[in-house]
Amino acid sequence: MKIVISKDAVMSGLQMVHGVVNVRPTLPVLSNVLFQAQDEKLWMTTTDLEVTMRCAVEAKISKGGATTLPARRLLSIIRELPADNIEIEVDEKNSASISCGASFFKILGLPEDEFPAIPKYDGGTTFTVDQKVLKEMLQKTFYAASNDETRFILNGTYVSFKGNKMTLVATDGRRLALTEHEMEFPKESESEAIIPTKAVNELLRVLKDEGTVKIHMTKNQAGFEVNDVLLITKLIEGTYPNFKQVIPGQCEHRIPIEREAFLAALKRVALLTSDKASSIKLTFGKNKLKISAQSPDIGEAHETVPIKYMGKEMVVAFNPDYIMEPLRNLMTDEIFVEMTDELSPGVIKCDVPFIYVLMPMRVG
Amino acid sequence: MGMNTGSTDRTILHVDMDAFYAAVEVLDHPEYRGKPLVVGSPPDRRGVVSTCSYEARRYGIHSAMPSRTAGKLCPHAVFVTPRMGRYEAVSAQIMVIFEEFTPLVEPLSLDEAFLDVRGALRLWPDAIAIAREIKQRIRTRVGLTASVGVATNKFLAKVASDLNKPDGLTVVPVSEPERMAFLAPLPVRRIWGVGKVSEAQLAREGLHTIGQLQQLSLVELDHLFGGRAAAGAMWALVRGRDDRPVATGWEEKSISNETTFDEDCGDMDVVRQTLLELTEQVGARLRQIGKRARTVQIKVRLGDFSTRIRQCSPARPCDNDRDLLESALMLFEREGLSRPVRLIGFGVSGLVTPGGGDEPVQTVLFPELEPEQEVGRNRRLDHAVDTLRKTFGHEAIKRGNWKAET
Numbered sequence: 001m002k003i004v005i006s007k008d009a010v011m012s013g014l015q016m017v018h019g020v021v022n023v024r025p026t027l028p029v030l031s032n033v034l035f036q037a038q039d040e041k042l043w044m045t046t047t048d049l050e051v052t053m054r055c056a057v058e059a060k061i062s063k064g065g066a067t068t069l070p071a072r073r074l075l076s077i078i079r080e081l082p083a084d085n086i087e088i089e090v091d092e093k094n095s096a097s098i099s100c101g102a103s104f105f106k107i108l109g110l111p112e113d114e115f116p117a118i119p120k121y122d123g124g125t126t127f128t129v130d131q132k133v134l135k136e137m138l139q140k141t142f143y144a145a146s147n148d149e150t151r152f153i154l155n156g157t158y159v160s161f162k163g164n165k166m167t168l169v170a171t172d173g174r175r176l177a178l179t180e181h182e183m184e185f186p187k188e189s190e191s192e193a194i195i196p197t198k199a200v201n202e203l204l205r206v207l208k209d210e211g212t213v214k215i216h217m218t219k220n221q222a223g224f225e226v227n228d229v230l231l232i233t234k235l236i237e238g239t240y241p242n243f244k245q246v247i248p249g250q251c252e253h254r255i256p257i258e259r260e261a262f263l264a265a266l267k268r269v270a271l272l273t274s275d276k277a278s279s280i281k282l283t284f285g286k287n288k289l290k291i292s293a294q295s296p297d298i299g300e301a302h303e304t305v306p307i308k309y310m311g312k313e314m315v316v317a318f319n320p321d322y323i324m325e326p327l328r329n330l331m332t333d334e335i336f337v338e339m340t341d342e343l344s345p346g347v348i349k350c351d352v353p354f355i356y357v358l359m360p361m362r363v364g
Numbered sequence: 365m366g367m368n369t370g371s372t373d374r375t376i377l378h379v380d381m382d383a384f385y386a387a388v389e390v391l392d393h394p395e396y397r398g399k400p401l402v403v404g405s406p407p408d409r410r411g412v413v414s415t416c417s418y419e420a421r422r423y424g425i426h427s428a429m430p431s432r433t434a435g436k437l438c439p440h441a442v443f444v445t446p447r448m449g450r451y452e453a454v455s456a457q458i459m460v461i462f463e464e465f466t467p468l469v470e471p472l473s474l475d476e477a478f479l480d481v482r483g484a485l486r487l488w489p490d491a492i493a494i495a496r497e498i499k500q501r502i503r504t505r506v507g508l509t510a511s512v513g514v515a516t517n518k519f520l521a522k523v524a525s526d527l528n529k530p531d532g533l534t535v536v537p538v539s540e541p542e543r544m545a546f547l548a549p550l551p552v553r554r555i556w557g558v559g560k561v562s563e564a565q566l567a568r569e570g571l572h573t574i575g576q577l578q579q580l581s582l583v584e585l586d587h588l589f590g591g592r593a594a595a596g597a598m599w600a601l602v603r604g605r606d607d608r609p610v611a612t613g614w615e616e617k618s619i620s621n622e623t624t625f626d627e628d629c630g631d632m633d634v635v636r637q638t639l640l641e642l643t644e645q646v647g648a649r650l651r652q653i654g655k656r657a658r659t660v661q662i663k664v665r666l667g668d669f670s671t672r673i674r675q676c677s678p679a680r681p682c683d684n685d686r687d688l689l690e691s692a693l694m695l696f697e698r699e700g701l702s703r704p705v706r707l708i709g710f711g712v713s714g715l716v717t718p719g720g721g722d723e724p725v726q727t728v729l730f731p732e733l734e735p736e737q738e739v740g741r742n743r744r745l746d747h748a749v750d751t752l753r754k755t756f757g758h759e760a761i762k763r764g765n766w767k768a769e770t
Binding site for chain 1: 676677678679687690691694698700724725726727728729730732733734
């Protein structure tokens with residue numbers, strides 16, 4: 001294999017795919033990126049056996065071929081190269097000679113056939129969505145997923161195509177984020193899946209504000225295709241909890257609040273919460289919301305935010321991170337907080353299809 | 365509670381049993397008396413020396429040394445495997461004696477403790493007399509010797525107890541110039557917080573004795589111990605100042621246990637089973653002190669000594685075997701080990717006391733997903749198992765194959 005390629009092209013490709021590579025892979029070859037040179041393109045593939053990412057960049061190919069090279073090391077070398085034109089030549093022993101300006105590197109790779117086969121789709125259905133739509137929906141939900149690996153079913157984002165809607169849900173059992181997007185597809189295409197958080201994180205780096213993404217759903221994997229980038233992930237197997245039953249119907253009070261001011265006040269008051277007593281108290285009074293926190297070993301803080309509210313006084317405690325996260329990931333100026341009483345879940349909505357259900361903390 | 369650094373009261377004792385495990389073995393087996401005795405793994409197996417008799421020390425054997433090395437240094441030494449249950453029983457007898465003098469006892473391990481005897485000074489002329497009497501009672505009632513340090517604070521008492529072993533009684537002077545003179549000839553290693561690494565680092569600067577450190581200013585110490593916020597503490601310690609109180613409610617910050625296999629173990633079912641047993645032991649200890657753990661970790665050492673420590677934080681602090689095992693096995697499986705394992709270990713940290721009354725409790729969306737109800741059941745099960753084992757020993761009841769159970 002022998003190619004000439006621009007530094008920008010290699011960098012953009014490697015930056016796209018290197019996130020999949022685990023720091024401690026189970027097989028040595030999983031540290032490597034698969035290079036395949038053909039038809040004036042250099043294809044780069046990485047995998048951790050769960051998530052596989054593949055992309056192509058333009059290259060001048062004088063001799064086609066394939067090899068695998070250590071992904072992170074390659075990225076750190078390419079990043080530092082002094083000029084734009086890079087020549088890569090790989091011999092039959094998979095050692096790659098990289099020449100750029102006056103610099104020369106030789107890196108040892110592993111044979112192409114040690115690299116796991118790229119997963120293929122097996123039937124399934126395909127949906128086409130605007131990248132921007134999917135990106136924003138993921139951003140509004142993914143942070144609510146659980147990191148607790150003993151509850152693996154919650155370690156991802158649930159995606160369903162049902163009833164002419166695409167629905168995304170993530171929850172860790174204490175709070176839940178849901179977004180919807182109306183679209184049309186035949187009844188027989190209806191499908192659902194739980195996408196692992198790692199794949200969601202990678203997908204968020206791939207999705208741009210222009211163009212569309214093709215989503216392939218099969219029984220045990222999902223694929224996302226954007227131009228010359230392909231991400232295939234295994235799905236989390238199991239039944240996602242019945243989230244519809246925990247979304248409150250009617251609420252007593254719907255309170256509009258300016259998002260950024262609310263978030264800034266929460267951030268300040270949360271400075272006085274500690275690991276031991278991580279709760280923040282919201283007191284809804286006449287036209288004002290008092291946010292307060294106290295921690296026996298540290299001290300206390302409170303701040304008042306103006307709101308439009310004329311109901312009875314309500315006091316409710318939440319985990320501060322759980323209220324701040326949706327506020328950080330929404331973009332609208334105004335949000336709506338829906339409350340019923342101290343022990344019922346709080347709900348955050350905004351003017352797009354978004355629901356965030358947050359369970360309160362019981363104090364004392 | 366804090367000892368005043370300039371205190372004129374000598375009220376702190378550090379009592380350290382002499383070669384404790386070995387001495388207990390000699391007590392139970394008089395035929396071992398006068399022989400080099402090693403408590404620990406047998407010399408033909410992998411493992412280390414736990415304690416050894418003074419006779420064995422003459423051959424250069426010391427604790428934490430591989431048993432194989434010990435066997436080479438002294439081929440005729442008697443090797444016995446530790447009997448922790450017996451040592452615990454003897455230790456309990458000794459603790460009873462301490463409590464005859466003061467309720468302020470801070471055990472550091474089975475064989476050493478700090479005592480604050482200020483209250484007993486109304487009955488006894490001074491702390492030195494109390495130290496003598498404690499040694500006497502341990503000798504007559506238990507049949508063992510102890511070395512005692514008597515000082516104005518914990519640091520000095522601990523340094524002192526080690527100076528005239530075995531059967532020693534060392535009294536540290538009270539005034540600061542005299543305290544400094546007492547410390548000056550001692551190696552830096554005697555200072556709390558100076559381990560092998562710091563010792564080597566100080567040696568490179570030509571600093572070997574505490575006396576040399578006494579000559580340094582706070583700024584110079586800061587350069588030596590830079591970034592560790594330890595300079596101030598070091599400056600105080602080398603002057604024999606230490607204001608830590610004798611802490612009776614001594615809090616454990618972490619609990620762990622590990623096993624080295626006799627031969628590197630390639631059978632992952634055996635490794636898994638060992639991990640399971642270690643986890644149960646740590647779980648029992650955790651429940652015994654009434655704590656729950658925020659963080660769970662496993663340690664795996666392979667044949668080439670490469671060591672991995674992996675940890676995770678379960679959704680809520682836990683203390684029941686099932687939750688601990690689930691995390692331990694999850695961490696273990698994730699490593700996808702195929703090469704033989706030399707050592708496996710399990711530990712917990714971030715210990716919290718449950719149900720502190722007004723702690724806020726997070727309510728949940730999907731009660732059916734919460735292990736809460738099961739936690740109650742598992743907790744009762746653990747309690748029953750702990751009780752059985754306390755009465756009939758650890759082998760009385762064993763968990764079946766974990767995989768078959770789930």
